[in-house]
Amino acid sequence: MPLDISRFIRRFIEEAADHLPRLRRGIAALEQGSADPERINELFRAAHTLKGSSRMLKLAPITALAHSTEELLSALRDGNREATPEITSLLYQASDALAGLVDALASDLDPTALPAADPALCQALEQAAGSTPAAPDPTPAMTSAAPAVAPALGTATSAASATPSSPTGTTRPEALKEAHGLQLSDTVRVRMERLDDVIRLMGEVLSGHHHLHSLVAQAQALSAALPPAVQEAQRAFTRELKESVNAQDALMNDLHERALQMRMLPLSVVFDPLASMTRELAQALDKRVVCRLRGSEIELDRQMIDRLSEPLIHLLRNALDHGLETSEARLAAGKPGVGQISLEAWQDGGWVVIEMRDDGQGIDVEAIRQKARTRQLVDEETLALMSDQEVRELVFLPGFSTKAMITDFSGRGVGMDVVKRTVVDELSGDLSLASEPGQGTRFTLRLPLSLAMMRVLLVSVGQMTVGVTASFVAELVESSADAFIDAAGQPTLILRNEFVPVASLAELLDLPAVAPGKATQLLLVLQQRQQKLALIVDQLVDERDMVIKPLPVHLRHLPLVSGMVTQGRNALVSLLHVPALFELAKRRTQPLMSSESEQVESPRILVVDDSLNTREIEKDVLEAWGYRVALAENGRDGLKKALAEPFDAVLTDVEMPVMDGFALTARLRENEHYRHRPIIIITSREKEADRRRGIEVGADAYIVKGTFDQNNLVDTLKALLG
Structure with missing residues (x-):
């Protein structure tokens, strides 16, 4: 009777799901210059395995494409060809085409419904390999390549003719089991609903078990109320109960942790498709881009993985369309013609940090300000008081986009707000951005390992x-x-x-x-x-x-x-x-602005402190008195902003990374504009030696945070400004 081959096809699909990502990662490494022999051997083995497995199942399109890919990889392995951008591009196309064929096979498990392999792609692969382009029909090779399995997939035959023989002419049991699909895999497929049910029940058991600790406490309290004659027996019972509960705690926590680990998946599930998407979108936008991946092996809960794809896709499209310039524009700006997008992940305690960075033109703060005015997203007075970083974060508002024209890629204003809502609200994570004009933009996502x-x-x-x-x-x-x-x-x-x-x-x-x-x-x-x-x-x-x-x-x-x-x-x-x-x-706690804030020509103050809280609080105090405030996060940032535009006074902390407050004050005093402008140091350093140091470098006032009083600060500032 005919044999159902669907189980063999399912096994092939599982096998391909392991080899295809390996193939993509290896091609990416070749693209980045890592063309060591072992890397190429690994790629060759992946293509060879796909070819052999598909040939046994008569999956002719997959076999043909895998064969042509193997030819080019063989030429690379033998040193007859080098991993040029053209060759890696061909390998990427082959990898994507193989993935498409496997996906088509997975949708209905019908080998006859597979579309034919792209003959132009096969020919291009073999021409790049230097071999004669021939569209090999894998079907005749069945007789010599797989005499054992081929009959098993058709009609039943005798075991002697259907299985390979050992050197002595006897059939090996291991070969017989493997040929007829009796070899058990070391993995088991479990529906997510069943796994979720197990984890949910384990959680209920843990919650219920925790109640036993209160019973132990009650038993200990009961011992003191019992007659002396039975107290010793009660104490012994309480000790045994406590030890038993503690032992069960360790076992149940271990069991629950292992159950959660069963639902963990590597970030490569999300990262690898993004690398492929980068190439496609870059070609559509006529840009040259290399996508570098690091940390793909970091694991997250399946729930997190499922929800991560959409925000990362939005960030990728944003980087390609808004951030990265065309090759001509990059060369004119003195940059390499090929842009770079890096997607990196690492574990930080109980968090996983994912960072997407590009080396493009950065975020145009003035363009965001203008768009915010046009769309009336923020009133003019508030916009004038916002720092550059606050303005940048307006991109997360719903409906915000700086694109003048709506395209298939961007301009609708439905991307970055989705990123923030998903990461912050749905995944209980955190999202931040940093950008430097002409240098690029970085988005950082901090996510818990699991939501369960x-x-x-x-x-x-x-x-x-x-x-x-x-x-x-x-x-x-x-x-x-x-x-x-x-x-x-x-x-x-x-x-x-x-x-x-x-x-x-x-x-x-x-x-x-x-x-x-x-x-x-x-x-x-x-x-x-x-x-x-x-x-x-x-x-x-x-x-x-x-x-x-x-x-x-x-x-x-x-x-x-x-x-x-x-x-x-x-x-x-x-x-x-x-x-x-x-x-x-x-x-x-938003402070009420005083009537003085309406004065257009109110003094401009620069606040420099590495603590965001301190910067914001000092800003609130000063704005409540009508001052216009700009913020800087360290001495170097403060110096850069102070030299870029004039301020009427500077408030600075002392202990800061990159450049401390003493060095900042000394540098500002060297500038003609700030030679006589008020500079106030606000710090927790109370020693007299620090006060003298502040005076020596040119500070006009020295305020200790431990005795901070907003009226004192404002009075000092008013006196210095005259």
């Missing part, structure tokens, strides 16, 4: 328990309210040379506040990128790895809640969305 289980801190606030993922928590500190300073109307904590805004979590969540009964307050310090926020909470309830439950559909509109966790006996606790908390706190 994360370290969570539970805190009580206003007689309610809420959770925060530990990846956003910088520290927990205790401080008295007297230690807070007033900065532009908002309480502020000075924490290790940094101004950190303070907000009541109960007020942010509109919960009834508990009357303070303690001299000190517990502060949960959150960090997002360079920003920090200290939240007043009542107490820390728990900290442990917890299973994150997604919100039901009807609750997903809540901006402050990103998920749920289970506490005790299935009591649900809301998991707060930290980026939304930062936005809410910023809106609640």
